[in-house]
Amino acid sequence: MSPESSTPEPGRQLSDTLYTTDSVPPDQRLTYWRAALSQTFAAMDIAVPDEICSGTIRTSRLGHLQVATVQGDSLRARRTPQLIARSKDQHLVVKLLVKGVARVEQDAREVHLHPGEIVFCDMARPLRMEFPHPFQTKSLVLPQWLLGLGESDLQRLTATPVRPDTTLGSLLSPFLTQLVDTAATYPSATGEVLDRHVVDLLTVLVGERLHQEVGDTPSGTRVLLPRIQVFIDRHLADPDLTPDAIARAHQISVRYLHKLFQTEDVTVSRWIQRRRLQECRRELARREAAGRTIAAVARRWGFTSAAHFSRVFRDAYGLSPAEWRDSAARALRIPPSPSCVSEAAVA
Missing domain, CATH: 1.10.10.60 (Homeodomain-like)
Known part of the structure; x- marks a missing residue:
């Protein structure tokens, strides 16, 4: 699968990548879309209401972090034990819903998201997500070890909504939006500096949320x-x-x-x-x-x-x-x- 990539402007990171189904024949779009989502987040089993789907993913890297904006039609995605065993991705995804609605299931919990709400997803454990209507998300993907969270903390964090009217949500939502939208404009050296500042901030905010709960x-x-x-x-x-x-x-x-x-x-x-x-x-x-x-x-x-x-x-x-x-x-x-x-x- 080859992404559709625009020529980087001066000062932009070379890792800025665009995946889009626009130039893909209709009968190949589902395969392309499944591969694009899997490469961005982790290996996923993707289902859509019909074979003619459309979507766009733009990703950029900041040191060890990856940010992504995803926009697409309705879909269902599953991270199954079989896929986890094959790929062994140990990533945490911080996902902000911008448009549409979503349902996320993990660790025996189910959360229904609306625009402006955030959810944490652990790609090392089974996960289900459903977007019944066209949607847009902005996500931060980072290795689990960066936050230093234990298994019990991760299980308390996943599939619980972070509302915009909470302390964590009021800080994290605009920050995540700005970070995802501007990541591609930073030189690589700046991106590496931002990497550790982002992790420091996220560690503090997540720690406070866990203690409050x-x-x-x-x-x-x-x-x-x-x-x-x-x-x-x-x-x-x-x-x-x-x-x-x-x-x-x-x-x-x-x-x-x-x-x-x-x-x-x-x-x-x-x-x-x-x-x-x-x-x-x-x-x-x-x-x-x-x-x-x-x-x-x-x-x-x-x-x-x-x-x-x-x-x-x-x-x-x-x-x-x-x-x-x-x-x-x-x-x-x-x-x-x-x-x-x-x-x-x-x-």
Whole structure:
């Protein structure tokens, strides 16, 4: 499948891509549309009311992130266990409905969306979406690991509507719209900087939403835990950042500190290590960090032993820091291929 791509204007990213059914023969449009959607988000099983469908997808990249505007006729899409097993896409999609209505099912929940509402979709688990009328969406696609969310957090986040009259919705909806509409105008270096700022903002907003939704958590915990997590992020580079130091800084006992983190299903020390690993992984993937040694990056984020860092990095991500840096460098040098997705992705 070849996308219809306009010639990039000066300063635009070369990764700006347009898929459109306009120039595709009617009897081939469904196959083309299925492949375009699968390549943009993940392998999907697509059904439309009739074989003559139409649609347009415009995508751009910002470092590790991808943004997309999709406009099309009615359709039903399924992310089945079989497709998940074949493609193993570990992406989170933040989807804003601009036009039409939608129904999304995931994690035993069903949500009906109207224009201006947002939904989070985990492409690593079964998913159903239906757009019964012509629609338009704006989406942010990012690797799951960038947000550092555990399985339980993801399950609480998916298929729950983010309304425009909520704190998260009032901030995220206009931000997502602006980001998607302007992404293609940024030079690649600017896109990489925006990448981490977008992730930082999304992490804060999602974290606040998750804490607000824990109905059985005392109000003091809902306020104190996010504050402590921000404190940890600000002091990650300090090798002396310990539960004792954190408890003293917030005038609470170490025992109470550990109790606060029980809601996260992780110990305080593990939380610190996970956040350090996430920052190291993000820095190792940045072009501007290519001249720094892996040991220097580890020290920058509070690891005192390079050997210990390499061991826990491999345990967490399944490859060494050097292997991750090499794979990320290749991904930044080589734009996404516009070639057709495999038959497994469209079956």
